[in-house]
Amino acid sequence: MSTVIPFHKPFTDSQEYQAIQQVLSGGILRGDGPVSKRVQLLMRTITGAHHAFFTTSCTHALEIAVQTLGIGPGDEVIMPSYTFVSTANAVLMHGARPVFCDVVTDTLNMDFSHAARLVTNRTKAIIPVHYAGMAVDIPAMMKFKNTYGVHIIEDAAQGADAYFKGRHLGTFGDFGCLSFHDTKNITCGEGGALLTDDPELARRAEIIREKGTNRSAFLRGEVDKYTWIDRGSSYIQSDLLAAVLEVQWEKRTTIKELRAGAWNQYHHIFEPFERSGKLKRPVVPEGAETNYHTYFITVGTAEERDMLLEAYKQAGIQASFHYIPLHNSPFGSKLHSGIPPYLPVTEQMSDRIIRLPLYPSIASEHPDFCDRVYAITASVLH
Ligand SMILES: Cc1ncc(COP(=O)(O)O)c(C=O)c1O
Known part of the structure; x- marks a missing residue:
């Protein structure tokens, strides 16, 4: 590997x-x-x-x-x-x-x-x-x-x-x-x-x-x-x-510049997948200047997300899901009496999100990180 x-x-x-x-x-x-x-x-x-x-x-x-x-x-x-x-x-x-x-x-x-x-x-x-x-x-x-x-x-x-x-x-x-x-x-x-x-x-x-x-x-x-x-x-x-x-x-300027470089590379390689409707890339809102904390994609279904996560894992790419919605968690679900909250976007997105590895030294330590992520993504979402 x-x-x-x-x-x-x-x-x-x-x-x-x-x-x-x-x-x-x-x-x-x-x-x-x-x-x-x-x-x-x-x-x-x-x-x-x-x-x-x-x-x-x-x-x-x-x-x-x-x-x-x-x-x-x-x-x-x-x-x-x-x-x-x-x-x-x-x-x-x-x-x-x-x-x-x-x-x-x-x-x-x-x-x-x-x-x-x-x-x-x-x-x-x-x-x-x-x-x-x-x-x-x-x-x-x-x-x-x-x-x-x-x-x-x-x-x-x-x-x-x-x-x-x-x-x-x-x-x-x-x-x-x-x-x-x-x-x-x-x-x-x-x-x-x-x-x-x-x-x-x-x-x-x-x-x-x-x-x-x-x-x-x-x-x-x-x-x-x-x-x-x-x-x-x-x-x-x-x-x-x-x-x-x-x-x-x-060091904040260096940290942000290096993160921006990796973030933008991800944004570039995922563009054709988004164009063909296979996934969605993050949208930076107008007026917002991000610190490039996270690069995330959302795919079409929970099954696809799990397959892709497993494929990244097998390839040594430590991608990750993110928050389990609090209203559905073992403790959070006890906080409401009666009808549980209906939060369709939250539930859908948390099932489909993948966060990619992102840190300032990623490109210098793994110059092929985007090639590897691209190859795995293409093999699963073909
Ligand atoms: C949205 C949000 N709020 C609060 C926290 C808690 O931060 P800390 O670990 O510094 O307590 C985190 C940590 O990841 C977070 O993501």
Whole structure:
């Protein structure tokens, strides 16, 4: 068998090692040390958000956002069923109820017209997910907010260094949440960020992130002593990982360019298959500047998808399916009483999607990656 092409691979080198070594020799390993402060400033500069908190994960950033907005028992939060469990868990953790809506075919992003039909007088917020690093329909999202007066928490887990009309994803709603998990474009292994422009929300979020205390204000010299003033948890990430993250953000242009090269090669080889109706390629929405997080195709049936996945696997190409819709999952299906949600696009797309291996060094390490993917695809979808 030819060499295995992994699904993803972080783009690290000696710079990350050196950055970690510097923190170790500096002796401040805890969170919110000098490196975290620098990386938070860097994230503010890049994203344009007025406040950026480095957190232990995107999951935790979502939890802080939900708590800060006062979402709790009796409240409903609309989100796509086609998402990672964290989007829903963050809402459940605070006693509110996730309500699942459908997605649109082209981008697999939230269908705002379907979401509108799910609004009740309990709806407190929506959590749109920028799938694959491509913006949701931002004008529709802002119209939704104005029409229904709900909060917006953007799940931009996959959206680091992705934009809509020049504005970074995660900076349109009340809060935006980014992920720096190992699978993401910019990574420190595990980590996240919480973005907001609102000073009052930032003040409350800072307290929740620091175990419910005003310790951050104390460290800035704003209060004499710090004390317990809210429910909170330990959402602060170590300076060791901040050091890795700082290097990764500095490399963002290279990371994006290399990913774009591979993404565009896939787009090129799949074009004839799309022309002959065998599959669909992703559509980058007008105004969106993707970060090339994922390249995905959708084929005609679930059987075809499984055959193609198996053929890629046999050929050492680690392609993958993606989310199992939350409303049909063992836990998610217990969340609704009565008629289960009808989400036809979600169910169809999750059955038919394939994500191809994509990471910055793919073309240099496997110069024939597209030839191999093309050959397998042609052998199955002939
Ligand atoms: C849409 C979405 N939301 C949230 C998360 C959670 O991110 P983290 O692993 O940083 O908690 C992920 C992770 O893949 C994700 O894809």
